[in-house]
Amino acid sequence: MDRESLVILGIFAGAVLLFLVLGIKEKRRWQKSLKKRIEKEFGRFCNGNVTADHMSRIKKYHEKHKSDASVPGLDDITWSDLDMDRVFSKWNVTYSAAGEEVLYHTLRTPLYDTDLINERDKEIRYFCEHGKERLELQFASALCGGKEGISLYDHLDDFGGSEGTEGDPADSVQSHADPSSLRSHIIAPILLAAAIALIFVNVKIGIISLITVLVINMAWYFNSRPKILPYLETIRRVCAELAGCHEILARKDLIFKDELFDKRVKALEDAASNLKGFKKGAVWVIAGDAGSASPLAVVKDYVNMALHIDLVIFADMSNKLEKHIGDVDAIHTGLGYLEMLCAAASLRDALPYVCRPVFDDKESAENIYHPLINDPVKNSYELDKGMLLTGSNASGKSTFLKTVAINMIMAQTFNIACADSFHTGIHKIFTSMALKDDLAAKESYFMAEIRAMKRIISNSDNDIKIACFVDEVLRGTNTIERIAASSVILEYMASNGIFCIAATHDIELASLLKDSYENYHFEESVEGDEVKFNYILNKGKAVSRNAIRLLKVMGYEDGIVEKATRRAEGFDKSGIWT
Numbered sequence: 001m002d003r004e005s006l007v008i009l010g011i012f013a014g015a016v017l018l019f020l021v022l023g024i025k026e027k028r029r030w031q032k033s034l035k036k037r038i039e040k041e042f043g044r045f046c047n048g049n050v051t052a053d054h055m056s057r058i059k060k061y062h063e064k065h066k067s068d069a070s071v072p073g074l075d076d077i078t079w080s081d082l083d084m085d086r087v088f089s090k091w092n093v094t095y096s097a098a099g100e101e102v103l104y105h106t107l108r109t110p111l112y113d114t115d116l117i118n119e120r121d122k123e124i125r126y127f128c129e130h131g132k133e134r135l136e137l138q139f140a141s142a143l144c145g146g147k148e149g150i151s152l153y154d155h156l157d158d159f160g161g162s163e164g165t166e167g168d169p170a171d172s173v174q175s176h177a178d179p180s181s182l183r184s185h186i187i188a189p190i191l192l193a194a195a196i197a198l199i200f201v202n203v204k205i206g207i208i209s210l211i212t213v214l215v216i217n218m219a220w221y222f223n224s225r226p227k228i229l230p231y232l233e234t235i236r237r238v239c240a241e242l243a244g245c246h247e248i249l250a251r252k253d254l255i256f257k258d259e260l261f262d263k264r265v266k267a268l269e270d271a272a273s274n275l276k277g278f279k280k281g282a283v284w285v286i287a288g289d290a291g292s293a294s295p296l297a298v299v300k301d302y303v304n305m306a307l308h309i310d311l312v313i314f315a316d317m318s319n320k321l322e323k324h325i326g327d328v329d330a331i332h333t334g335l336g337y338l339e340m341l342c343a344a345a346s347l348r349d350a351l352p353y354v355c356r357p358v359f360d361d362k363e364s365a366e367n368i369y370h371p372l373i374n375d376p377v378k379n380s381y382e383l384d385k386g387m388l389l390t391g392s393n394a395s396g397k398s399t400f401l402k403t404v405a406i407n408m409i410m411a412q413t414f415n416i417a418c419a420d421s422f423h424t425g426i427h428k429i430f431t432s433m434a435l436k437d438d439l440a441a442k443e444s445y446f447m448a449e450i451r452a453m454k455r456i457i458s459n460s461d462n463d464i465k466i467a468c469f470v471d472e473v474l475r476g477t478n479t480i481e482r483i484a485a486s487s488v489i490l491e492y493m494a495s496n497g498i499f500c501i502a503a504t505h506d507i508e509l510a511s512l513l514k515d516s517y518e519n520y521h522f523e524e525s526v527e528g529d530e531v532k533f534n535y536i537l538n539k540g541k542a543v544s545r546n547a548i549r550l551l552k553v554m555g556y557e558d559g560i561v562e563k564a565t566r567r568a569e570g571f572d573k574s575g576i577w578t
Contacts, residue, residue, distance in 0.1 A: 038139060041346075042134075046093060049089050061104070061152075061336070062104055063153075077432070080434065083402070088103070088104055091107075095147075096143075096241075097144070098241060098333075098339065101332075107409065114359050117412060117415050137339070138339065140244050140255075143240065150237075152234060152332060155230050156238075158234075185312050186312055192307060195209040218305045235285055235314055235318070235321065241331055242331065245268055245335060248335070275328070278320050283300075352369075353420070355420060355421055359426055368381075368422065370399060384518070387501040388502055390505070390510055390541050392545060397522060398471050400503075403418075407424075412427075425467075426465070429468075453489060469502075470490075483512070486504070487513060491516050519541040520540070521537075521538050521543075522537065523542060531550060
C-alpha cells in the first residue's frame with residue numbers, strides 16, 4: 001500500500017476513534033447529569049404541563065389494560081371533571097414512558113381491596129425510606145427513555161403475525177415491510193467492502209467506487225427506511241426497555257433489600273429470559289443513550305446509512321418479537337410499576353403533610369386540602385350521611401368537591417390523603433360537575449346532565465359502594481322541575497347506599513333533603529366594593545346571598561339593585577314572585 005493510501009486510512013481511523021471517545025465522554029457526562037437531576041427533582045412537583053399530543057400517547061397503555069381490572073376505574077367524565085390530566089402532570093416525576101404510562105393507569109384504576117392497598121403502601125414506603133436504592137432504580141428506568149416519540153402500544157400488536165391489532169392485515173408489519181425482503185439489504189455491506197478492497201488495488205478507482213457505493217446505499221436506505229420507521233421505533237423501544245430491565249436485574253441485590261419485591265423481580269426475570277438473545281446487534285437499532293445528537297449516535301446513524309445494519313437486524317428482530325409480545329408487555333408493566341412507586345414516594349415528600357386513610361364506614365376529614373393549591377384553606381367535616389353543600393358563586397363549593405374526590409382517589413391508589421385524618425369507605429368514584437353540550441351528537445346540556453346522573457345510578461351494586469360528587473344538580477332546566485327532579489334523584493341515591501356530596505344554589509333543597517343529607521355551606525362577606533370569601537366550610541345551610549350585591553359592586557343603577565332586592569325579599573316572605 002502506498003503512503004497516500006495509509007494517510008487516508010489513518011485519517012479515517014482517527015476520525016472514527018475520536019467520535020467514539022467523544023461519545024463515551026458524552027455518555028458519562030449525561031449519566032452524571034441525569035443522577036443529579038433525579039436527586040434534585042425528588043419531592044417536587046413537575047413544572048411543565050403535558051401536551052395534548054403527549055397525553056394521547058400516555059393513554060395508550062391504559063386503553064390496552066383498563067379491561068384487566070375486575071372493577072372499572074375512573075371513567076372519562078370523572079377524570080375530566082376533576083382535571084386529573086393536570087393532577088397527573090404535576091405528579092409525573094418519572095423518567096421513562098413505562099413509568100408515566102403506568103402512573104397514569106394507576107390513577108385511573110383505584111384499588112378496591114384494602115389488602116392490595118396496604119401492600120402497595122409498603123412498596124411505596126420502601127422507596128420513601130431507601131433513597132440510594134430509589135436513585136439506582138430511577139436511573140436504570142431513565143435508560144429506558146421513550147417519553148418522546150410514538151407509544152410502544154401504537155404498533156406493538158402489529159407484530160403479531162399477518163394481522164394487526166384489529167385483525168386488519170393492512171395494519172401488520174408484513175403489509176408494510178416484509179422482513180424476508182429486508183434481508184436483501186445484506187448486499188449493502190458486501191458492496192461497501194468490495195469498494196474498500198478496491199482501494200488497496202487502485203486508490204483513485206477505489207475511492208470513486210466507495211463514493212458511488214455510499215451514494216447508492218444511502219439512497220436505497222432512505223427509500224426503504226420510511227416504510228418500517230414506526231416499527232423500527234417500536235423495536236428500539238423494546239430494546240431500550242430490555243436494556244433498562246437488565247440494568248435493574250443486575251443491581252437487584254442493591255435496589256431490592258426486601259422480599260416484598262421478590263414476585264415483581266421474578267416476573268421481570270422470566271420475561272427477560274424469554275427474550276434472551278433478542279437484543280443481539282441491537283446497538284445499531286437503539287438510539288444513543290445520551291440522545292440522538294451525541295457523537296456516538298451520529299456515528300451509528302452514518303454507519304447504518306452505509307451498511308443498512310439496522311434494517312437487516314430489524315428483519316430478525318421482528319420475527320422474534322412476534323412470539324414474545326406478551327413478554328414485552330410484562331416488562332413494560334413491571335418496569336413502569338416500579339417507577340410509579342418512586343413517583344408516589346416523591347409525591348408524599350412534595351406534599352405539606354399527608355396521613356394514612358382509615359377505611360371504615362365513616363366519612364370524615366380533619367384539615368383536608370386540595371393537593372395542587374398553594375397555601376390551601378383546610379376544612380373539616382364529619383358525616384353520617386351525604387352532604388348538601390350550599391353557598392354563593394365562587395365561594396369554594398366546586399373546589400371542595402374536587403378536594404374530597406381527589407383525596408379518595410389518592411387513598412385508593414397511594415394509601416395517602418392530604419389531611420390530618422381521613423376516614424372513608426372503599427368506593428367506586430363518579431362525578432357530574434363540568435359537563436358540556438355535545439353539538440356533534442346534537443345533545444343539549446340537560447341531556448348530558450341526565451345521562452351523567454343515570455350512569456351513576458346504573459353503576460350502583462351491593463359489592464362496592466359508590467361515592468359521587470355533583471355540582472349544581474340538573475342546572476340545565478327550569479327552577480321548578482330542577483328542584484323537583486333533583487330532590488327525588490338525590491333522595492334515591494341516599495336510600496340506595498350511594499354516598500353523595502352535592503353542591504347547589506337551590507336553597508330549597510336544604511329543607512327538602514334534611515333527612516337524607518347533612519347541610520354544609522360556604523359564606524362570604526361584603527367589604528366596601530368587594531365580596532370576599534374565606535373558603536371555610538360551615539355546618540348548616542347558606543343564609544347569605546351575593547348575586548344582587550354584586551350588581552351594586554359592579555356599578556348597576558340603584559333602581560335596578562333596589563327593585564331586585566325588594567322582589568327577592570317578597571318571594572322569601574310569600575313564596576310568590578311579584
